Amino acid sequence: MLKLRHTGIALIVSATLGLSACNQETSAENKPSETTAAPTPAEAKQFIADAQKELEKLQHPAAQAAWAYQTYINQDTAAVSAYLSEKLSSRASQLAKEAAKYNDVEVDADTRRQLNLLRNSLVLPPPGDPAKSERLSKIGTEMEGMYGAGQYCRSEDECWGLTKMGSMMATERDPDLLLEIWQGWREVSPPMKPLYIEQVDIANEGAQELGFANLADVWRGKYDMEAEAFEQELDRLWGQVEPFYDALHCHVRAELGEQYGEDVVPQDKPIPAHLLGNMWAQTWGNIYDVVKPEQEMQVADVTAAIEASGYDEVELVRQAENFFSSLGFEQLPETFWERSQFQQPRDRDVVCHASAWNVDDVDDLRIKMCIQKTGEEFAVIHHELGHNYYQRAYNHLPLVYRGSANDGFHEAIGDTVALSITPKYLKEIGLIDEVPDSSNDIGMLLKLALDKIAFVPFGLLVDKWRWNVFNGKVPPEQYNDYWWELREKYQGVMAPVERDADAFDPGAKYHIPGNTPYSRYFLAHLLQFQFHRALCDIAGDEGPVHRCSIYGNEKAGKALDEMLRLGQSKPWQEALQILTGKPEMDATAIMDYFAPLKVWLDEQNKNRQCGW
Numbered sequence: 001m002l003k004l005r006h007t008g009i010a011l012i013v014s015a016t017l018g019l020s021a022c023n024q025e026t027s028a029e030n031k032p033s034e035t036t037a038a039p040t041p042a043e044a045k046q047f048i049a050d051a052q053k054e055l056e057k058l059q060h061p062a063a064q065a066a067w068a069y070q071t072y073i074n075q076d077t078a079a080v081s082a083y084l085s086e087k088l089s090s091r092a093s094q095l096a097k098e099a100a101k102y103n104d105v106e107v108d109a110d111t112r113r114q115l116n117l118l119r120n121s122l123v124l125p126p127p128g129d130p131a132k133s134e135r136l137s138k139i140g141t142e143m144e145g146m147y148g149a150g151q152y153c154r155s156e157d158e159c160w161g162l163t164k165m166g167s168m169m170a171t172e173r174d175p176d177l178l179l180e181i182w183q184g185w186r187e188v189s190p191p192m193k194p195l196y197i198e199q200v201d202i203a204n205e206g207a208q209e210l211g212f213a214n215l216a217d218v219w220r221g222k223y224d225m226e227a228e229a230f231e232q233e234l235d236r237l238w239g240q241v242e243p244f245y246d247a248l249h250c251h252v253r254a255e256l257g258e259q260y261g262e263d264v265v266p267q268d269k270p271i272p273a274h275l276l277g278n279m280w281a282q283t284w285g286n287i288y289d290v291v292k293p294e295q296e297m298q299v300a301d302v303t304a305a306i307e308a309s310g311y312d313e314v315e316l317v318r319q320a321e322n323f324f325s326s327l328g329f330e331q332l333p334e335t336f337w338e339r340s341q342f343q344q345p346r347d348r349d350v351v352c353h354a355s356a357w358n359v360d361d362v363d364d365l366r367i368k369m370c371i372q373k374t375g376e377e378f379a380v381i382h383h384e385l386g387h388n389y390y391q392r393a394y395n396h397l398p399l400v401y402r403g404s405a406n407d408g409f410h411e412a413i414g415d416t417v418a419l420s421i422t423p424k425y426l427k428e429i430g431l432i433d434e435v436p437d438s439s440n441d442i443g444m445l446l447k448l449a450l451d452k453i454a455f456v457p458f459g460l461l462v463d464k465w466r467w468n469v470f471n472g473k474v475p476p477e478q479y480n481d482y483w484w485e486l487r488e489k490y491q492g493v494m495a496p497v498e499r500d501a502d503a504f505d506p507g508a509k510y511h512i513p514g515n516t517p518y519s520r521y522f523l524a525h526l527l528q529f530q531f532h533r534a535l536c537d538i539a540g541d542e543g544p545v546h547r548c549s550i551y552g553n554e555k556a557g558k559a560l561d562e563m564l565r566l567g568q569s570k571p572w573q574e575a576l577q578i579l580t581g582k583p584e585m586d587a588t589a590i591m592d593y594f595a596p597l598k599v600w601l602d603e604q605n606k607n608r609q610c611g612w
């Protein structure tokens, strides 16, 4: 699949890459000749092979241009990137339409899977009309640039970018300052709203030309099951996690009430979104100090350990590479070190949001980050490398199979490895001196749950918002209200101040202007615990799963690689079965991992009024 963006998952074209201009004449040359006879299975096979060959050629320059743009945002890189991405996606869309010609041909299962994947491969399918296709590509590129270059100016000579504001959200505790930053960053998105509305219209038209009801059906149709069934599956999984989330929310709200006063944090309402240590209130680990147990607990402070070690950004990435090497994965190529962006450049705008790329779809692996030397970002480095190792593991497959089993798998691999960054591992690599004994486990579990369990409802609601925007149930005048309705309903988080009529708060989250589907992260947060449990079993670890590290275990590495190598060639259920022995996604793994914490939370919450 084409991997233009982070995970490279999105086949043909990543979202923002739109496309262009293969006009009708050009495409006619490539169309199979019109014959009256029904096409044969052999012709179907030839078609899908040729289609992939052609798209492979188009995607490399498009990915190079997208990389140039995202690491140096200016009008020229924007124009070239939009142009090449349009070439790619318009051709992919034409080929997807042509594939319909083989709908009734009796082909083997593998050919059928490839034809289906081609039809479903675009994130934003462009319509056949070249003007609309071009416009779609330009809009995507423009919104990405608006986000990347976004900043908040609190005065004429003091402007802050997202990196700075993100770290202030994590560490500042003055509620007025936090509110200023929270509101300030959201000034970046109102100008995106007209573009977003237009984009939804055009991409829906493209989806309809491919035979889908709308774009929501394209997005929900990538999971080897019916779109409706997929949505129900997400709700089922959320139902497994919800009681735990409610307990965590209850404890956190009570402690925030103590910290800031109950007039700032009312105890019967959702939590104001600016107090949770993260710009989007999606992970809460940064406020561990506010909500930690009263009883003194030793919890490894990875940020402090990194600071003490003196590691620079590259050394942190080397350390993460070393983990994968210890599992038996081949080292990253020299070009990875030469071409990646590890630090935010001083002299130009870039898209800082972390991503992993395989630019030539073979071995031109890179990450693009603006690394902060914190424990949180150390985990993100592993997350990104997980994408790179996955991309390399499936690079031998036909183009449409170069993706993960489902997109949640891609997002889960690096996180799975990062679950093995245990105190024992940190000691092994010399970052800490002592492994805290198990009487400290509740502290460790609480810190991690603030990231992993707190994230789950956010991971769910982002695409619930988008699906209902795409299918027209939520019209533009309700975009922002509906966003906050979902935030309150699922997360129990509310806007700290009334929102302006022109606010477009979803646009202040990267994946909305970046058009990166988000259900993948919801799935990944559950899958990573399934993978971790399975790998710890394979490694023969007999202790509690939250103390298990697979560092250095080649047997576990081999089992992981076996799944990665399948790419998207088989339904995800099969890939999951290969690693875990079961074909179902299942939240009991994350629940079991944090089980001791649930007992502790219930005890803390005994005399509290929970809920909102």
Ligand code: X8Z
Pocket (backbone or CB within 6 Å): 006, 007, 353, 354, 355, 380, 383, 521
């Ligand atoms: O976007 C990402 C990765 C790149 S695929 C850094 N994540 C989501 C986010 O930041 O919102 C990882 C977890 C959720």
Ligand code: ZN
Pocket (backbone or CB within 6 Å): 006, 007, 383, 384, 387, 410, 411
């Ligand atoms: Zn990712």
